[in-house]
Amino acid sequence: xxxxxxxxxxxxxxxxxxxxxxxxxxxxxxxxxxxxxxxxxxxxxxxxxxxxxxxxxxxxxxxxxxxxxxxxxxxxxxxxxxxxxxxxxxxxxxxxxxxxxxxxxxxxxxxxxxxxxxxxxxxxxxxxxxxxxxxxxxxxxxxxxxxxxxxxxxxxxxxxxxxxxxxxxxxxxxxxxxxxxxxxxxxxxxxxxxxxxxxxxxxxxxxxxxxxxxxxxxxxxxxxxxxxxxxxxxxxxxxxxxxxxxxxxxxxxxxxxxxxxxxxxxxxxxxxxxxxxxxxxxxxxxxxxxxxxxxxxxxxxxxxxxxxxxxxxxxxxxxxxxxxxxxxxxxxxxxxxxxxxxxxxxxxxxxxxxxxxxxxxxxxxxxxxxxxxxxxxxxxxxxxxxxxxxxxxxxxxxxxxxxxxxxxxxxxxxxxxxxxxxxxxxxxxxxxxxxxxxx
Numbered sequence: 488x489x490x491x492x493x494x495x496x497x498x499x500x501x502x503x504x505x506x507x508x509x510x511x512x513x514x515x516x517x518x519x520x521x522x523x524x525x526x527x528x529x530x531x532x533x534x535x536x537x538x539x540x541x542x543x544x545x546x547x548x549x550x551x552x553x554x555x556x557x558x559x560x561x562x563x564x565x566x567x568x569x570x571x572x573x574x575x576x577x578x579x580x581x582x583x584x585x586x587x588x589x590x591x592x593x594x595x596x597x598x599x600x601x602x603x604x605x606x607x608x609x610x611x612x613x614x615x616x617x618x619x620x621x622x623x624x625x626x627x628x629x630x631x632x633x634x635x636x637x638x639x640x641x642x643x644x645x646x647x648x649x650x651x652x653x654x655x656x657x658x659x660x661x662x663x664x665x666x667x668x669x670x671x672x673x674x675x676x677x678x679x680x681x682x683x684x685x686x687x688x689x690x691x692x693x694x695x696x697x698x699x700x701x702x703x704x705x706x707x708x709x710x711x712x713x714x715x716x717x718x719x720x721x722x723x724x725x726x727x728x729x730x731x732x733x734x735x736x737x738x739x740x741x742x743x744x745x746x747x748x749x750x751x752x753x754x755x756x757x758x759x760x761x762x763x764x765x766x767x768x769x770x771x772x773x774x775x776x777x778x779x780x781x782x783x784x785x786x787x788x789x790x791x792x793x794x795x796x797x798x799x800x801x802x803x804x805x806x807x808x809x810x811x812x813x814x815x816x817x818x819x820x821x822x823x824x825x826x827x828x829x830x831x832x833x834x835x836x837x838x839x840x841x842x843x844x845x846x847x848x849x850x851x852x853x854x855x856x857x858x859x860x861x862x863x864x865x866x867x868x869x870x871x872x873x874x875x876x877x878x879x880x881x882x883x884x885x886x887x888x889x890x891x892x893x894x895x896x897x898x899x900x901x902x903x904x905x906x907x908x909x910x911x912x913x914x915x916x917x918x919x920x921x922x923x924x925x926x
Contacts, residue, residue, distance in 0.1 A: 488809050492771060497812040500599050501805035503547045509592045510564055511539065513689055514579050517587075517671055520688035521681075527578035534575035535568075542571065561585040582681030586792065587671045590705040593804060594666055595693055597713060600808035601663035604720075607815035608656040612649060614823045619645035620926050623914060626907055627741060627832040628843065633733075637843050638836060638910040641742070641827060646921045648727050655720045662716040666709045669695040675791045676701040703792035707785040710800070714782035717807050721775035724814050728765035728772070731821065735762045741832045745824035764821050771814040778807040840873040841882040847904040848886060848896075855895040865891050 488498065499505060515535045522529040546567070554563035562585075569576035580588075623642035628635050669690035673681050690697045698705050735743040744764050746752075752759030782803060785796040836843065845866050852862035869885040869892070883905055886892045892901070915925035 488805050492813045493809045494813055494816060497600060497603050497809050498805075500596050500603075501809065504545050506592060506596070507545045507547065507550065507564060509595050509693075510561070510588050511535075511545075511568065512693065513588050513591050513671075514565075514568070514583075515539065516689045516692045517583060517681075517685050518579055518581070520685040521578070521581055523688075524682055524684065526682070527581055528575070531575040531578035534572050535579065538572045559585075561588055582673055582679075582685075583671060584674045584703060586704045587673070589797075590701075591669045591671065591689065591693070591695070593800060594668055594695060594705065594709075596804060597710075597808070598663055598667040598694070600804075600812075601659060601666075601713075603812055604717075604808065604815065605656060605659055605663070607812055607819070608652060608659065608720075611815055611819045611822070612652055612656070614819050615645050615649045615652065616922065618642075618822055618825065618827075619649055619918075619922070622827060622829075623918060623926060624911060625827070625829045625832065626836060626911065627829075628836040635836075635839055635843055637846065638907055640911060640914060641829075641832065643914065643917060644730065645822075646918060648723075650921050651723050651726070652720075655716075655723050658716045658719060662713045664696075666713040667695050668698040668705055668709065669693060670698040670701040670705045672698070672701050675703055702790075704788065704796075707782075707788065707796055711779075711782045711786050714803060714807055715779045717811050718776040718779035721772040721811060721814065724818055725769050725772035727818065728768040728821075731765045731825065732762045732769070735760075735765075739831075739835065740828065741835060742825055742827045744821055745826055764817055768814055768818055768821075771810055771817075775807050775811050775814070778803040838878050840876070840878040840880055841905055842870055842873055842878075844905045845870050845882065847909070848882075848892075848901070851900070851904055852892070852895055857895055861891075865889065 488501070515532065518527060518532040518535055521527045522532040550560075550563050550567045553566050554560050557563050557566065565576075565580055568579065572579075619642045621642070622645065623640060625641040626638050627641045627644070629637050629639040669686060670676070671681060671686035671689050672678050672683070678686075686697055689695075731742060731744065733739060734741045743760065744762050746760050751757075752761045752763075781799045785799055788796060849859075849862050849866050852865060853859050857865070866886075869882060869889055872885055873880045873882045883901060886896075886901055887898050896904075918925045
């Protein structure tokens, strides 16, 4: 985790003390259940909670010092707790294995991280929605292959992003549900030395579902899906970021990141206003996507368990969630303050002499009785003249002067085909599909 790209609330989930607190809760709740079943004295569970109530902090350094000797993190933690609680602590961890604590804890952390990420997505969606309705009918050029295609609106660009991030949210909600499971099932998942009712109790207390069948660990296909979902969200972040970066290019300049007073764009060139935030988001998205591969490779563990997944998850758990949390917050700020230039959009759209209306002319000629092949050839030969003149010629004027075209379409009929509003007639329909209302 790089502090530069971290926010406190998400980082707190992954702090060592937070992890040890979850470990304690797992152990104490399990001891409660064991006491109710008569396996351990009720005084043992009470001793744990009594100590917990009067000791608000965990000595991480002391646990680390014990681990330096034991070379085992869970044993080090249990040893330290026993030193604090006393004799009754011997009943802790009855019939459990380390992975019962580690896996259940990891899933608690991932579920809590997912809750923050879902809230991040809600904030981003709200910002996108506001800008979508603000520019619902702001005409701009749609591009395919980076080349002018046909008119759209900037609001439709935002609506497209809104729909995409809505899907991201739905996927993350599903991934959270999938990964939020609890396993307290013993050394190889058979419950040989611990009652399944203990697992049910701990799961209920921690807001988790019971893992239907575990080995020594919770199956890692759940985690692979979780981190893959984060990777898809990162891909969506990059897609919107790349769009902003393109729109900010000097020769385009239809929108740009907010440039704050006192901000500097270049150490050498005082005139520069660079899309540094969205470039940064492109880089962060690459990192989050990179964490999906090791999560996928963690699925194939040996037999009931090996330890190859452990080191991976110590990296990707905090790094992927912390980085994505930061990226979503940054993207929300970019969209919220994005500078939009409708006049430049219109100027760019009109730059190529009306080429963007070529399809309407093509279709009108076919409706007038010309074959599609001949219609295409008529429009293209005039369009290429406009293209080669860099927009100095008007497609409409050239078409009017073309005998092959004018034989089938009159001047007024051609002029009607160059109506910008024609392309925007279904904007309300699309907005209703995306937002449930046209505004």
